[in-house]
Amino acid sequence: MKKLLDIKNLSIDFQTAGGLFRAVDQIDITCDSGEVLAIVGESGSGKSVAMLALMGLLPWNAKVSAELMQFDSKNMLAISKKERRKIIGKHIGMIFQEPMSSLNPCFTVGFQIVETLKLHLGLNRAQRRKKAIELLELVGIPAPETRLNAFPHQLSGGMCQRVMIAMVLASNPKLLIADEPTTALDVTIQAQILNLLLSLQKEKNMALILITHDMGVVAETADRVQVQYAGQKVEEQKVESLFQTPHHPYTLALLSSLPERADGRKLPSIAGLVPGQFDRPPACLFAPRCSFATSLCNKEVKKQSNLLGQALCNFPVTYTQQKNAGAKA
Amino acid sequence: MAINSYQKKNSLQKQKQKRNLRSSVLAEFWFYFSENRGAVIGLWVFLFLVLIAIIAPFAAPHGPVDQYRDALLVPPVWQQDGSWKFILGTDAVGRDILSRLMYGARFSLFIGLVVVTIAATGGILIGLIAGYFQGVLGTIIMRIMDVILAFPSLLLALVMVAILGPGLINAMIAIAIVLQPHFVRLTRASVINELSREYVTSARVAGASTIYLITRTILPNCLSPVIVQATLSFSTAILDAAALGFLGLGAQPPTPEWGTMLAEAREFILRAWWVVTLPGLAILITVLAINLMGDGLRDALDPKLRRS
């Protein structure tokens, strides 16, 4: 059976003053209805860029190439702008990191929701208003009738994110992409928004792609996890097995930098920085920061099988290794 | 003796470092400035105009007020009846237009330079005071600036010249007065902005005096917007002076000032296009060159507006 979203071998280059910069390097992404996929990585690892490419929202200086970019059996690479607009916003919804600035400050919340309804569902004026109120109720906004006339600056960040979710859900999308939806919010609000997203996902049997850098969020929400580093997919596993036996050293490092997993007094961190445009390692991009790296890692890097989480690593970590490492510490 | 030479060496080294720093700042500035093609063109045109203004007494084919009574309203050389003696033709009293335009460049650049110097010096001083003493004094100063800005600038200059009496010097004073509130506002805003920064506090803690603080610490840090404003004011000054000349209140005939030349030529607009077209073209080219440079300067000096 075909997956709802199937992306193969996607690469994205940006033309910059200093030449081409590869933001996304040959990654595959798949996601199916009712599934929650988490894409994890540090900032600059190309998580958002890949999704923006799917939405056609990249700036003009971005060059997208892929073997396959299929959504709902439609080839997203070949369709016209007009056809794409019928899909994005309607069947694929996306919410962003900064809810306050993602809503237009000059228009009321109601206007912005109704606009989406009008675009994708038609309906008459009264129906649109009714539906907008329903949506606001659905995302747990109290007194929705009055909130329709509120401007974004009159709402809190959490409220704005709820409005964004309501707006995106207006057209019953098959796929919802949430790009760090809780990063800009207070810790107490974060959980509420995540729970809201998950319950809506279950209720509507949507596919949900959650982009985040927070392993804690991943653990609570995702079915499947895909780890990205410097534009490459370095590992992909089901969430339980990923947390039990991460195969890529980077994933391992990410997990051991979680506060709740720290066993010493000091919070472990990953030394060094994500490589930039001008200091890109020749083969394995993580090699300079990796404690397992040998000289081989500067010559070539091997992609491991499904059994080892497709880890992009010459020396994937195994369960026994971890045990030993744990014993040593 | 040894200590002395060591100190000397040390201070020499410091000087060298300072020079290196300065040249790297200049290099960076030039890098951003030269990225803007229009700005570079503007710079070249401007330098060319400066050159013309300098060499006008030697290079101009005729004197700026020499009248050739046998050659009135001669058209430019490429037209019928044109002659190589008067390459751009003559005006209604037989003066060579090319020579007058070349001398006119001296006036326009001189006007721009003097007006900007007066307006910027005065404006920066007043702005520093208004920014540093933010109490009653600062408020009063800013109110006065608001009052000046409430008048359309050309109208105020016009009325001032009417009071002071027509003439180039008075026109320049009037334009400088109407332009300086912009410098006051800019300087004051930057000073207030800079005063709240930590480096000022630390300089104060280190015991810097007020004067030292203002001249050495704050002023250099708010110079960029002032330089950009100065370029814009340069072109405004040239335009306004020409406008006053055109209205008969700036430079008086037979001064070869471009605006005044236009005023004298007005009655011939339908008979001899060149007496009207050429002085105006000269104004336009000069102002355009300066504005192009101004755009480039802003790109190069203002990191906020720099393309990221």
Added chain:
Amino acid sequence: MLGFILRRVGLLVPTFLGITIITFGFVRVLPGDPVLLMAGERGLTPERHQQLLEEFGFNRPIWQQYIEYLGDLLTGDFGNSFITKKPVLDEFFTLFPATIELSLCAMLIAIAFGIPAGIIAASKRGSILDQSIMGVSLVGYSMPIFWWGLLLIIVFSGWLGWTPVSGRISLVFFFQIKTGFMLIDSLLSGQKGAFQSALSHIILPAIVLATIPLAVIARQTRSAMLEVLGEDYVRTAKAKGLPSRRVIGIHALRNAMIPVITVIGLSVGTLLAGAILTETIFSWPGIGKWMVDSISRRDYQVVQGGLLLIAAIVMTVNLLVDMTYGLINPRIRHN
């Protein structure tokens, strides 16, 4: 909202007093006898001199004179012209509609062409179209408009003979002035060809006067649009699947208009300054030409009154612009 307005108006009071001090002082700072200066070069008999001194109160203490001046202003007495003997305020109001008509037409041209030009340039950033629009607008911005007017006269009146050189309407038409706006009055008169005549008279001066505001508006619109197009909410609008027409024309433009409105408001001063030159070139009977003529006739009473009235108008317009912010920018309205 009412408090906001009152506060703004309150802030204007000291500025307005400052303006009156300038206009009051302007006749008095002149070296020499103000009466002689006002009378100009025509000369006066000693009796008439004394009489005028009394009439204007120049022999009283300066502060008394100022208080009296303020009192006169409050009752709408701006003095009488030396030349025509008519009240300055009356002259002003007879001529002002001509200037408003010209300025409004110029502003309409500037907005109608400037904003679309800026939007196009911003949405096609870096293209040849963008570069040419910005190049042309920089030329417009650098234009000595008095020369530009003469140039247009040479081409359209001289060579092509399409437009008249001066005035507001051809002298063959005569009708009742109702609104003071020639375009409207000529339509109301119902006379054939009157409106066309009025239109052909206003078109060149309006273009000339529109040139600099047009360039400024185009440049400002472009930079505001470029800034706004990078904002998150524009990305949201695109992610909704809205066509780019709506993304640019509704979501981006509404936000980009906030700084553009400021610039339009600030252009009113530029426009009145430009009107001085434009009206002089095209013999347009408005307050700009009136001021220039009064200066050359040394009719200082008119200069004084006109200066004050024009400054007051600029101030009022700036106030109105401040208020329209509230309508466009909800964040200001709610503060």
